[in-house]
Every structure is written in structure tokens, then in C-alpha cells.
Amino acid sequence: MAAVAFAQKQASVWDGVYTSAQAKRGEPLYTQYCGSCHGATMEGRGQTPPLAGSDFNMDYNGMPLGELFEKIQGAMPADKPGTLSREQNADILAYMLQYGKFPAGSAELKPDADGLKKIRFDGDKPK
Numbered sequence: 001m002a003a004v005a006f007a008q009k010q011a012s013v014w015d016g017v018y019t020s021a022q023a024k025r026g027e028p029l030y031t032q033y034c035g036s037c038h039g040a041t042m043e044g045r046g047q048t049p050p051l052a053g054s055d056f057n058m059d060y061n062g063m064p065l066g067e068l069f070e071k072i073q074g075a076m077p078a079d080k081p082g083t084l085s086r087e088q089n090a091d092i093l094a095y096m097l098q099y100g101k102f103p104a105g106s107a108e109l110k111p112d113a114d115g116l117k118k119i120r121f122d123g124d125k126p127k
Contacts, residue, residue, distance in 0.1 A: 011119045012126055013065060016105020018094035023104065026095030029088055033077045042099055052100040057123030066116030069093055086111030 011017060031040070037048045044050035049059070060068055072089050075081050084092075090111040098104060110116070 012122045013097055013102045013119060014122055014125050015119075016103045017065070017107075017119050018090075018097055018104055018109040019106065020098070020104045022091055022094040022108045023098035024095075026091035026093070026098075029084070029092050030095050033084060034092065037078060042096065051096050054123075057100070057121075060121045061123035063121050064117040065093075065119040065121050066113050068121060069111070069116045070113060 034051070037045065038051050039045050039048075042050055042052035042056075050056045069089065072093060073082065073084075073086060076089075077083070090109045094109045097109075
């Protein structure tokens with residue numbers, strides 16, 4: 001029974017779900033498509049929410065990473081929603097995770113909705 005529970009354990013953003021190279025690709029995309037609204041340091045501006053930090057972590061805590069990805073895919077950038085490819089948005093999300101101080105790993109974050117639903121956004125590192 002314990003083996004079944006372990007096998008079903010959901011991955012966390014603390015498990016290294018993106019690569020440093022992927023985050024590096026995402027940085028200029030973030031600057032070009034996201035930074036003017038969300039800020040150079042992801043702090044948010046006015047009605048635009050932050051994309052890093054304690055408020056962001058609290059808002060998405062416990063949610064599947066796929067929900068955040070699909071929100072980005074369908075609604076961003078605000079002036080041209082849905083115009084970036086799934087790969088570009090995965091790179092941007094990898095940069096957001098890196099900026100938020102979540103560890104990188106050895107495999108890239110895949111732009112696959114089903115796979116991303118299996119990764120939980122934990123605002124705080126699980127114990």
C-alpha cells in the first residue's frame with residue numbers, strides 16, 4: 001500500500017521541473033511579452049498581478065502547474081492573447097519558476113497540459 005501511495009505522489013515545482021537553459025530562453029520572451037505589464041522584476045503594476053513572490057506563491061499554492069500554464073496560454077499577452085506558442089509559454093513559465101527561486105532540474109518543462117497537471121505548485125518547500 002505504501003508503494004502505491006508513493007507512486008501516486010504528485011511532483012512539485014520544488015522537484016526541478018525545468019532546466020536552466022529553458023529559463024534562459026524564457027527570459028527574453030518574458031521581457032518582450034510580459035515585462036511591460038508585470039514589471040521587470042515580476043512585481044506587478046496597478047491591476048496587473050505579480051508573477052513571483054509571496055502573494056503569487058500564496059495565490060497558486062497547491063494548484064496544478066497546468067492551470068497556471070493554461071491561463072498564460074489562453075490569456076497572455078494581454079494585448080494579443082494566445083499568440084505565443086506552447087513552447088514559448090513553457091519557456092516563460094520556466095523563467096518565472098527560476099526567478100521565484102524554484103530549483104532547476106535536468107528535464108525541460110514540457111508544454112503538455114496533461115503532464116503539467118501532474119506538477120503541483122507549492123509556494124513553500126514541502127517538508
